[in-house]
Amino acid sequence: MRLLASEVALAVGGRLVGPDVAVSGVSIDSRTVAQGELFVPVVAERDGHDFIDDALAAGAAAYLTSAPPRGATAVAVADTAAAVAELGRHVRSRFDGPVVGITGSVGKTSVKDMAAAAIGADRPTHASPMSFNNELGVPLTLVNCPESAEAVVVEMGARGKGHITWLCSLGRPTVGVVTAVGAAHTELFGTVEAVAEAKGELVESLGPSGVAVLNADQPLVSAMAGRTQAKVLTFGRSTGDVRASGVSLDVGLCPRFRLETPNGQAEVALAARGEHMVDNALAAAAAALAVGVGVDEIAAGLGSAKLSPWRMEVTELASGAVLINDAYNANPMSMAAGLRSLAAVDRSRRVAVLGIMAELGDRAAAEHAAIGALARELSIEVIPVATGDYGRPPVADAAAAVAALGPVDADTAVLVKASRAAGLDAVATALSES
Template identity: 55%
Template sequence: MHLLASQIAAATGGTLHGPDVTVDSASIDSRTAHAGQLFVPIVAARDGHDFIAAAVDAGSTVYLTDREPDPTIAATAVRVPDTAAALADLGRAVRATLPGSVVGVTGSVGKTSTKDLLAGVFATRFRTASSQKSFNNELGLPLTLLGAPDDTEAVILEMGARGVGHIAELCSIASPTVGVLTRVEAVHLEMFGSLDGVARAKGELVESLPSDGLAVLNADHPLVIAMRDRTSARVLTYGLDPTAEVRATDVVLDDQLRASFTLHSPWGSVPVRLGARGEHQVGNALAAAAAGGGVGVPVEQIAAGLLAADLSGLRMELSTTDAGVTIVNDAYNANPTSMAAGLSALARLTAARRFAVLGTMAELGDDGPAAHREVARLATDLGITVIAVDEPAYGDDVTHVSGIDAAVDALGPLGEGDAVLVKGSRVAALERVADALA
């Protein structure tokens, strides 16, 4: 969105210092700053004010600051009391100018994939902007709004939470008209305390919707479908449950783990083929289909958008090495639900031997040890050999190693017909194993 520095000052209650120039987006990272951007220095573990000069050198024409502007920096400054709060205020200001749908998507798992599929569906009919990667917090969400082109007709926003109240805060910025709930699972329990705490936090999205809005709820999950009582918005349900208004039948996977199915909806039925891999993506696709259909996207265009959706990296990326080894790189994140989905997908591959290189599942609280052991048991039941990297909680029946090189060594010689899943929480950065194997 193009904004004048004076408009930025007005939206944030700030003071303008310098020429009234225009910006077209914003950044909080001087390493990615470019010409025409607003730079927002965030005070966290490192003080972003230390990088204002670098951002200006990279092309930023305006910057926020909570202190006296540096006269040696050749850019317009807007002085504000708090830069993070000012970024949120700018997000609100931009949101107020958007004429179309703003879709918020949240849930314990599947947020990013569903966001990508939503963007694919909405883009078949509307000029659509969406969150980059997993820009799903109080910084990433307003950055997405500020980066939306001036002619945007729909915005897809991923919403994460670290506790009760966080999604309500994001909704106060985004004012969503459509809310999509994926699943409520025992994820990040260190932050939420219990499964009910997770549901309470995620449901803040549907509570924020206007009475003429749309809540898209997963009929396969009782804690999600129960949220229909927490919203005044119209409700559409999706899932494999036969009572769901948007549902799938005849689900099959091809040899690349891509699902095909028949989509049934209030607007008609249509065959669908996904570019996303894994049977678990069917539910995410149904969520995107329900949201799209609910705002008027025809079913034929829904099917086209689901196939063409541009998917975020490190999620069920499938490749084959020159030696004929199949690598499933699902290393972006991990929790018990996504681990089970990844292992099930690996088991569906035609392979002589199957290996899973697994890292920690973080932020599970007291349930962590039992959850890791359960994943190891599932792998054994599926005939998968587990190599656990720096995580003893997987138990005694798996191979334990420390470090990436040791994980690759533990796999031993691999050849045609072997398949390897690589998966762990972000802190494990196990994509390095996939890179080494490739």
């Protein structure tokens, strides 16, 4: 994205102060702002306006501000976060390629990464970094789209009813993917059915020329076909338009399978780890198919896809132990998938260091207890951190969890997983550095 500051001002309803310079890209972090970018100071726990001088010193060409301008080139606005959303809307209006929107209770980021790789095997493709899926992340993804991109993949999260509808008004997806619906954020939504209602806003936003990609294995998702004007393309392990057959795992937990689609078949060897990644790959393959990518290109792209950090990162430690770092986030569906992946590792001792699954509301105790029961069924030792709901006495923090693990030798496999707020990546880091 390359714009003049005057165009930025017009798009966001702001006032240009200073020279009319060109900007390329947008950053909300003064520590990572690049030469020529537009700096957007966000007012949150810290006021980003305090870092405008740092951003300019780092090379920012201009900045938004809701405070009095302080020299250089500024665009004065009432609300900087609202302004960056409007800028995302403006940049989207200039893009005429396909935009793939992805939502769901689990797998959003992994499907985004895989879809970007699958589509990217055919044409230049831009995607959200990491989990940029909220009211800031979606517009930032749009405004940072390179001029060379011919397709965009956008992850969309839901923090309440109507949230995805609003995100879709910015991104205007032409393809909408719903990965799965489960007990995630039920503290906010109340019921799984309410989660499905919110996630389905994505397919409702699609017009008759769009494509809704839906999980055929999940009734709450497949039922969304009745909520869209778009063509429906389904995926699933054994049902749906895009399927997987002959699924197997290699010794590193990388899945192998035959991709079956209405346009042909191809063998797929994923670099991503865990059998549940097959479902994510099928969703991504369907999205790529929807924008016209050939089956062989899809298979090649899926095979080269690299996932965002702390998602099923499998490493062998110096001791020979296996570490599965899946510490970025957790809900009941992803936690169960993580435990089953751990159970598939060929080690005599399997230990899961588990933190809290956040935002489950009244379901929290029961959902944690169910995961504890699954671990016992799979003969997995559990070290709970800061919660007793898994059915075992907890340790206090990450350091105590590392101590409770004791010697981690070549006969041991360890899974580290929790909601991001638990900070259990510290356990994985400590084990990797030991």
